Amino acid sequence: MPKIIGIxxxxxxxAVAVVDKGTPKILENSEGQRTTPSVVSLSKGGERLVxxxxxxxxxxxxxxxxxxxxxxIGRKFSDPATQKDKSLLSYEILESKDGGVEIKMxxxxxxxxxxxAMVLAKLKSDTESxxxxxxxxxxxxxxxxxxxxxxxxxxxxxxxxxxxxxRIINEPTAAALAYGLEKQKDEQIVVYxxxxxxxDISVLEKSGDTIEVKATGGDTHLGGDxxxxxxIEYLIQEYKKSEGIDISKDPLAVQRLKEAxxxxxxxxxxxxxxxVNLPYITSTAEGPKHLLIKLTRAKxxxxxxxxxQKSIELVLETVxxxxxxxxxxxxxxxxxxxxxxxxxxxxxIQEAVKKLFGKEPHKGxxxxxxxxxxxxxxxxxxxxxxEGRRPEGEVKDxxxxxxTPLSFGIETLGGVFTRLIDKNTTIPTSKKxxxxxxxxxxTSVEIHVLQGEREMAVDNxxxxxxxxxxxxPAPRGLPQVEVEFDIDANGILNVKAIDKATNKEQSxxxxxxxxxxxxxxxxxxxxxxxHAAEDKKKRELIEVRNKAENLIYSxxxxxxxxxxxxxxxxxEEISGKIKALRDALSHNNAGAIESAAEDLTKTVQKIGxxxxxxxxxxx
Amino acid sequence: xxxxxxxxKDDTLEKIKAERDEYLNGWKRAKADLINYQKEEAARLEQVxxxxxxxxxLEVLGILHGIELGIKTAKEAGKEPSEGLLMLKKRMEDLxxxxxxxxxxxxxxxxFNPEIHEAVAVVEATEKLKSGTxxxxxxxxxxxxxxxxxxxxxxxxx
Numbered sequence: 181m182p183k184i185i186g187i188x189x190x191x192x193x194x195a196v197a198v199v200d201k202g203t204p205k206i207l208e209n210s211e212g213q214r215t216t217p218s219v220v221s222l223s224k225g226g227e228r229l230v231x232x233x234x235x236x237x238x239x240x241x242x243x244x245x246x247x248x249x250x251x252x253i254g255r256k257f258s259d260p261a262t263q264k265d266k267s268l269l270s271y272e273i274l275e276s277k278d279g280g281v282e283i284k285m286x287x288x289x290x291x292x293x294x295x296x297a298m299v300l301a302k303l304k305s306d307t308e309s310x311x312x313x314x315x316x317x318x319x320x321x322x323x324x325x326x327x328x329x330x331x332x333x334x335x336x337x338x339x340x341x342x343x344x345x346x347r348i349i350n351e352p353t354a355a356a357l358a359y360g361l362e363k364q365k366d367e368q369i370v371v372y373x374x375x376x377x378x379x380d381i382s383v384l385e386k387s388g389d390t391i392e393v394k395a396t397g398g399d400t401h402l403g404g405d406x407x408x409x410x411x412i413e414y415l416i417q418e419y420k421k422s423e424g425i426d427i428s429k430d431p432l433a434v435q436r437l438k439e440a441x442x443x444x445x446x447x448x449x450x451x452x453x454x455x456v457n458l459p460y461i462t463s464t465a466e467g468p469k470h471l472l473i474k475l476t477r478a479k480x481x482x483x484x485x486x487x488x489q490k491s492i493e494l495v496l497e498t499v500x501x502x503x504x505x506x507x508x509x510x511x512x513x514x515x516x517x518x519x520x521x522x523x524x525x526x527x528x529i530q531e532a533v534k535k536l537f538g539k540e541p542h543k544g545x546x547x548x549x550x551x552x553x554x555x556x557x558x559x560x561x562x563x564x565x566x567e568g569r570r571p572e573g574e575v576k577d578x579x580x581x582x583x584t585p586l587s588f589g590i591e592t593l594g595g596v597f598t599r600l601i602d603k604n605t606t607i608p609t610s611k612k613x614x615x616x617x618x619x620x621x622x623t624s625v626e627i628h629v630l631q632g633e634r635e636m637a638v639d640n641x642x643x644x645x646x647x648x649x650x651x652x653p654a655p656r657g658l659p660q661v662e663v664e665f666d667i668d669a670n671g672i673l674n675v676k677a678i679d680k681a682t683n684k685e686q687s688x689x690x691x692x693x694x695x696x697x698x699x700x701x702x703x704x705x706x707x708x709x710x711h712a713a714e715d716k717k718k719r720e721l722i723e724v725r726n727k728a729e730n731l732i733y734s735x736x737x738x739x740x741x742x743x744x745x746x747x748x749x750x751x752e753e754i755s756g757k758i759k760a761l762r763d764a765l766s767h768n769n770a771g772a773i774e775s776a777a778e779d780l781t782k783t784v785q786k787i788g789x790x791x792x793x794x795x796x797x798x799x
Numbered sequence: 800x801x802x803x804x805x806x807x808k809d810d811t812l813e814k815i816k817a818e819r820d821e822y823l824n825g826w827k828r829a830k831a832d833l834i835n836y837q838k839e840e841a842a843r844l845e846q847v848x849x850x851x852x853x854x855x856x857l858e859v860l861g862i863l864h865g866i867e868l869g870i871k872t873a874k875e876a877g878k879e880p881s882e883g884l885l886m887l888k889k890r891m892e893d894l895x896x897x898x899x900x901x902x903x904x905x906x907x908x909x910x911f912n913p914e915i916h917e918a919v920a921v922v923e924a925t926e927k928l929k930s931g932t933x934x935x936x937x938x939x940x941x942x943x944x945x946x947x948x949x950x951x952x953x954x955x956x957x
Contacts, residue, residue, distance in 0.1 A: 201832055212850070212946055224931050229913060236917040240931075240955040431920035432937040435952060439861075460868035468872040 184317040184346055184563045185307055186555025188354070189296065189334065191250040192376040192403075194218050195549055196303050197556035198311070202572040204358070204556045206549050209306040215548060216306075220298045221245035222286040230302040242270035244285050246295050248377065251400070252281045253292040253337070254330030261400070268401075293333045297340035304341055318343045319559040321551050324350040324382040325396040346562055352382035353391045354554025355520045359542045362391060367515035368507075370499060372491075372533055372541070374523035377403040379491055381498040383507035383514075395507035397498030402487060404523035410483045411441035411475070415456060418473050425462060425469060433461050444475055449525045452477045481528045492532050517541035522548045582607050585701040588665055588673065591628035591637035593618045594722035600665045603633065610666035614680075616657045624649035625661055627677045629688065633708030635715035641704075648677045648686040656733070721770045728765055728777045732758055735784050746787045757783045849944050852898060860900075860949060863891045864938055895941070903940040905951050908932050915940055917950035921957045928956040 185207075188195045193215040196207045209216045211232055221234040222244045229237065238245040248269070255262045257275035266273055272284040282289040300320075308315050320343075322334050331348050338345035352371030356362065361369055369384040369391075380398040384391050415437055416428045427433040440456045447454035453476050461471040481488075502508045517533060519541045524530065533541050545553060557571075564571040583606050589599040592615065600611045617625060626647050632640025651659050660680040667673050676687040708715075735758055739751060757780040764776040866888045873880040903915050910932055911918060922934045933953045940951030 201836070223913070233913040236913040236950055237911065237955075238918070240911060240918040240921055240957070431954070432952075435919045435937065459865040460872050463872050463875075467876065468869070 182316060183311065183313070184319060184559035185315055186354070186552055186557070186559045187300065187303060187318050187320045187338075188351070188549075188552035188555060189250065189300065189320055189322070189337075190215075190218055190375065190551075191248050191378050192218060192405075193548070194299060194303060195552035196307050197549065197552040198307075199556050199560035199572055204553045204560075206546075206552060207307050207310045209303070210309065216299070216303060217247075218250065218296075218299050219245060219247045220249070220285075220295050226286070228298065230298050243272065246271055246283055246285055249283070249292045249295040249299075252283070253296055254326070254333030255281060255292075257281050291333075293337040294340060296334065296337035300338055300341035300343065304343060316342075316344045317346050317559070317563075319347045319349060319555045319562065320345055321349055321351045321354045321555050323378075323380055323396075324352050324393045325380070325398075347558065349555065349558050350382070350393060351380070351520070351551045352384055352393070352518070354551045354558060355518045356384060356386070356391060356516075356554065357557045358545050358550045358554035359516075359518055361386060361516055361518070361542075364516070368394075368509060368513050369516045369518065370495065370514050370537070371518045371520060372495060372524065373398075373520035374491065374529065375403050375521040376405050376523075377401075379403060379494070379521075381495050383499055383509065394509075395498050395501075395503065395505070397494050397506070399490070399494060402490065404521070406487060407445060407484050407523060407526075408438070408441045410487075411445060411480065412437050414475075414483055415441065415471070415473055419461075419471055423469060425464065427462055427471075430462060433458075436461065445480065446525075448475065448477045448480050449527060477527070484528075488529055488532050491529070492536055495533070495536060511537055514539075518550075519543045520547050520550050582669075582671065584609075584667065584671075586631050586704060587633060588629070588631050588643075588667070590615075590663060590675075591630060593726050595637050596719055596722050597630055597632065597635060597637045597640050600663065601667065607667045607671065608669045610664060612662055612664045615661050615663055617651065617654070617659050617661075618656055620656050621653035622656065622659075623651045623653055625651065625677070627663060627675065627686070627688075629673075629675050629690065632704055634711060635719040639707075639711070639715070643673070643690050644675065644688045646675075646677075646686050646688050648679060648684065650682060650684045651679050652681055657730075717770075721768065724770045724773050724777075725765060725768075728761055728773050731777050731780055732761055735780060738784055738787055742787050742791065745791050747790055750783075750786045750790055754780070754783050754787070849899070850946075853943065853948060856895065856898060856900060856943065857949065859891060859895060860941055863888065863895070866891065867939075899944045900948070901942050903942060903947070903951050905933060905936050905939070905953065907934065907936070911953065911955045913950075915947055915950055916953050916955075918955045919952045920954045922954050924956050930956050932956050 183198055186197045186204075188197075194217075195215045196209075197204050198207060199205075206214045208214055209231065213232065216231045217235045219231065219234040219238070221229045221237060221241055223229055223237060224241060234245060235247075238247070248265070251265045252262060252273065256279050257273070258279065262273075262281060274282045274284065274289065276282040276289075276291070281292055283292060283295060285295075300318075304315060304318075318338060320334060320338050322331055326334070335345045335348055351373065352369075355371050355373070356369050361367075364386060366385075366387045369386060371380075371382045371384065373380040373382070378398065378400050379402040381396065382393055383395040385394050412434075416426070420426055427437070436458050440458055444454045444456050453474060456471065456473045456475060458471040460468050462469050496511075498506050499509050499511060499514065500506055514537055517537055517539065519530065519533065524533075524543065524547050530541065530543065560571045583604045584601060585603060587599045587603045588601040589597050592598045598613075600613055601609060615625070624647050626645060628637060628642065629644045630637055630640040631643055634640050648661060651661070662678045662680055664676045664678075665673065666676075673690040674687060675690070676685055678685040735754060739746070739754055742751075757776070761773070761776040761780050764772040866884060869884055870880040870888065873884075905916070908929070916933065917940070919937060922928065924930045928934055932955070934956050935954040936951055937954065938952040940947065941949045
């Protein structure tokens with residue numbers, strides 16, 4: 181069963197994913213990264229480098245370092261977009277004989293698909309070493325606006341890299357697949373994709389088994405990198421204002437600013453204020469200079485406000501403009517919105533999108549990885565179809581494993597409900613726990629089986645009660661009674677109690693333990709939530725009481741065991757403290773019980789101290 | 800008539816057999832999935848244990864670089880760096896060494912290697928400075944359990 185992988189071949193970064201046991205996962209490259217820069221270069225030594233290595237040497241070798249080749253693939257040289265990009269690229273591009281684009285790298289010229297193929301070949305070999313098997317088949321994604329020629333060129337790139345390209349799918353469609361939107365009823369979907377270097381909007385229509393692209397829009401030269409640049413400019417300006425020094429010409433300072441800008445941008449997605457702290461950023465005749473600038477989320481938002489505004493206007497246009505410019509829909513026609521691309525982590529963007537549509541966008545999956553994940557899901561659907569099986573992931577939906585809607589447990593000392601199986605545990609399942617007796621010479625225990633979410637047994641539903649007797653008389657806490665709960669796949673609960681000393685056992689079978697009506701489950705959960713605080717207090721009080729009672733028991737035993745060896749004054753003191761603790765217990769105040777118990781604990785230790793002191797000369 | 804019943808019996812038996820096989824298969828698969836999952840999880844946990852601290856390590860390396868710049872700046876101004884600063888530096892170096900992190904050593908004049916170096920600027924070649932070699936280290940690089948987690952930032956001779 182050869183695997184089919186999903187590839188997001190991006191303008192700046194690419195990613196690979198595969199569905200494994202029903203779950204899509206991103207495959208790391210040989211450098212241990214989840215995404216690979218889509219950069220290729222020919223080093224001065226004639227060595228071909230791909231990915232992060234190519235990126236690292238870019239400044240030494242700008243003419244032979246090829247990035248953003250996706251902007252050129254499948255385009256004519258005369259295409260206005262090609263001409264626009266030409267001025268922005270550091271490498272040389274020429275017109276090929278057939279009117280296409282050729283890229284100069286070293287002494288040779290390459291077609292854009294050959295360069296893309298080099299990126300794909302690295303992804304292929306890294307994936308093979310990660311999975312430990314040969315990979316032939318792949319699904320590759322392209323932007324929704326790619327025309328036939330661009331799609332064909334991407335497919336060719338895959339074939340040159342040694343892939344059998346099973347399908348070319350649209351990036352927004354992949355993102356929708358990642359969120360399982362293909363399983364929904366017919367609906368309209370907007371995919372808002374704000375990547376590092378490009379901004380794409382797609383309006384999709386899900387109807388029957390197909391997802392159709394109704395309109396695309398965006399700005400191919402707007403991305404998260406522009407946000408970083410704004411932050412860097414701001415920092416340079418602020419520093420100039422406060423220190424009168426221009427650090428924009430110092431390569432080390434700029435390098436540090438770049439990293440700091442990216443970091444502060446990420447931090448401001450999680451917190452409302454962050455600090456750029458770069459000591460020794462430069463030095464003057466007066467000595468070293470440092471850079472310390474606070475940046476608030478509001479400030480960042482004001483720095484990039486126009487970009488966000490522009491993106492929202494583009495969304496509006498793509499959704500509402502008449503075809504072919506837009507989808508010709510009303511904003512209220514849109515059922516789902518999917519966020520893609522790292523920049524959509526920015527809260528202001530999420531807010532702006534939400535405000536525009538009046539509904540929450542999908543954003544749970546890592547926005548840098550969601551397209552590759554969708555491609556992997558498409559790959560799995562293809563593989564399953566060929567093998568005549570259901571796609572993994574759906575298989576699990578077929579084999580329905582229930583969960584217990586409520587917790588199961590038994591009543592323990594003081595009327596506390598002790599859970600053995602928690603709610604939402606997948607069944608079949610079983611759980612064992614050892615309990616003991618509460619009194620000396622107790623020869624039987626009552627197992628009170630309950631179901632519910634409240635802390636006290638009395639507030640939960642009794643399922644059964646049974647008695648295990650014949651326990652040999654022993655001091656309390658010594659006998660070991662193992663209680664086992666077992667729920668089978670049909671929801672039948674078996675509760676068994678065994679005395680470990682005699683192997684005597686008792687059990688009960690409770691049919692249909694999980695068949696509580698939905699309403700009842702909801703009611704019980706609601707009640708539990710309402711009473712949570714009060715129940716917890718009650719339970720804590722009982723735990724404190726249980727501890728105190730144990731302490732009284734062991735103190736009295738210690739007194740008895742020590743007999744005359746303990747001085748009379750200490751014996752009296754302990755008896756007094758025991759009485760005080762008993763008093764506290766009768767008033768049922770947790771704080772008072774705890775402090776009286778602590779008092780008693782300290783006093784009881786005096787027995788030991790006194791006995792050791794007395795014994796000393798004999799040693 | 801009796802043949803019909805026989806046929807029906809056969810059909811039922813076949814159906815049950817098929818079901819049995821399906822269930823047995825499903826069960827085996829589930830067991831195998833669990834065992835494989837456990838193995839993968841163990842391998843994943845090992846990675847997490849090794850590289851789980853990477854985020855914080857990178858932050859610490861940034862701070863360490865700040866300290867190193869402080870020491871360098873003092874020396875360039877002809878001053879002795881403060882002893883406290885040197886001690887802080889030592890402590891941080893010890894800390895990262897314990898985490899399996901090692902500084903990538905760079906010799907000026909050695910050839911640029913993108914496996915361990917990241918070029919952030921270029922300088923013109925001179926008689927002394929050979930093309931394609933390293934002219935200056937701006938920020939040291941580090942490996943963690945022999946994986947490059949931060950390349951040395953360098954100036955390269957054009």
